Amino acid sequence: LFAKPWDFRTSVTDMANLPDIGGIEIAFAGRSNVGKSSLINALTGRNGLARTSRTPGRTQMLNFFSADDAPLAIVDMPGYGYAQAPKDLVDAWTKLVFSYLRGRPTLRRVFLLIDSRHGIKPIDTQAMGLLDKAAVTYQVVLTKSDKIKPPQLERLMEETLVALAKRPAAFPEIVATSSEKGKGLAELRAEILQLVLN
Ligand code: GTP
Ligand code: MG
Numbered sequence: 001l002f003a004k005p006w007d008f009r010t011s012v013t014d015m016a017n018l019p020d021i022g023g024i025e026i027a028f029a030g031r032s033n034v035g036k037s038s039l040i041n042a043l044t045g046r047n048g049l050a051r052t053s054r055t056p057g058r059t060q061m062l063n064f065f066s067a068d069d070a071p072l073a074i075v076d077m078p079g080y081g082y083a084q085a086p087k088d089l090v091d092a093w094t095k096l097v098f099s100y101l102r103g104r105p106t107l108r109r110v111f112l113l114i115d116s117r118h119g120i121k122p123i124d125t126q127a128m129g130l131l132d133k134a135a136v137t138y139q140v141v142l143t144k145s146d147k148i149k150p151p152q153l154e155r156l157m158e159e160t161l162v163a164l165a166k167r168p169a170a171f172p173e174i175v176a177t178s179s180e181k182g183k184g185l186a187e188l189r190a191e192i193l194q195l196v197l198n
Contacts, residue, residue: 001196002189004067006044006074011061015099019064023071025106026192027062029097029131030113031123032079035143035179039113040065040076042179043189050076062100072196073106081123094130101134108195109172110138111188116145116176119156120163132169139172140164141188146178 010019028036037050049065063076078093085093101107110131114120131138140160145153153176164171172191177184 001067001070001072001193002044004070006046006049006065006067006070008049009064009066009073011063013061013096015096015103018062018100018104019073021064021066021073021106023073023106024108024196025073025075025104026108026195027075027077027100027110028113029077029110029127029138030079030143031115031118031121032082034079034113034115036079036113037076038179039111039141039143039177039188040074042177042182042185043192044074062096072192075107080127081121098130098134101131101136107136110136111141112138113141113143114160116142116148116153116156119159125163128167132167135169137169137172139191140174141184142174142176144178144180145176145183146181 012018028040030036037052040050041047041052044065050063061078065074065076077097080093101110112124112127112131114124128138142156142160148156157174157176160174175184175187175191177188
């Protein structure tokens, strides 16, 4: 699945333009700069597939990626919590994202990315609220784990587990990753393959 040549498919700013895909879909969500685009590139082994940037707020639309005859599409979602975003942009984000989450039957799971250095912030809890309300299953992925030491990561895993246990919905296992070091990628690919096969 991930050995296929993944390609950019389309960018979407409104629900009317969602592409027809012949399979299931997964989406990557999280705060600006958390490492969504980097993780997509690492998973697909294609540097530069999803545009990454040091400047937060780089990805403003729903970006769709697919590979020829792969029964899966990957969606890079615009980051939330970008401090300098004007209110109308935030409103547009919420509107587009929520209608996408609620109105996309092929969407099987959202990977909710959390920066290992920061843990779950109030804005992430808000995002979880949206996901719960849209009844979309989400899996927490800790990113940039190369930036913290193993004992810190272990503590973060525990704290994240405690936070998730308070949520109303059941949740899949937390995965710690580093796009830079390749950590957790095999585990994440296996999770995604499970979704495709089910
Ligand atoms: P937006 O599109 O703005 O929401 O950001 P994003 O979540 O797509 O983040 P992006 O992938 O563009 O990465 C943001 C910054 O974090 C870049 O400078 C990346 O190089 C860096 N980064 C991403 N993943 C990792 C990682 O695993 N380790 C380290 N050390 N840096 C990372
Ligand atoms: Mg991005």
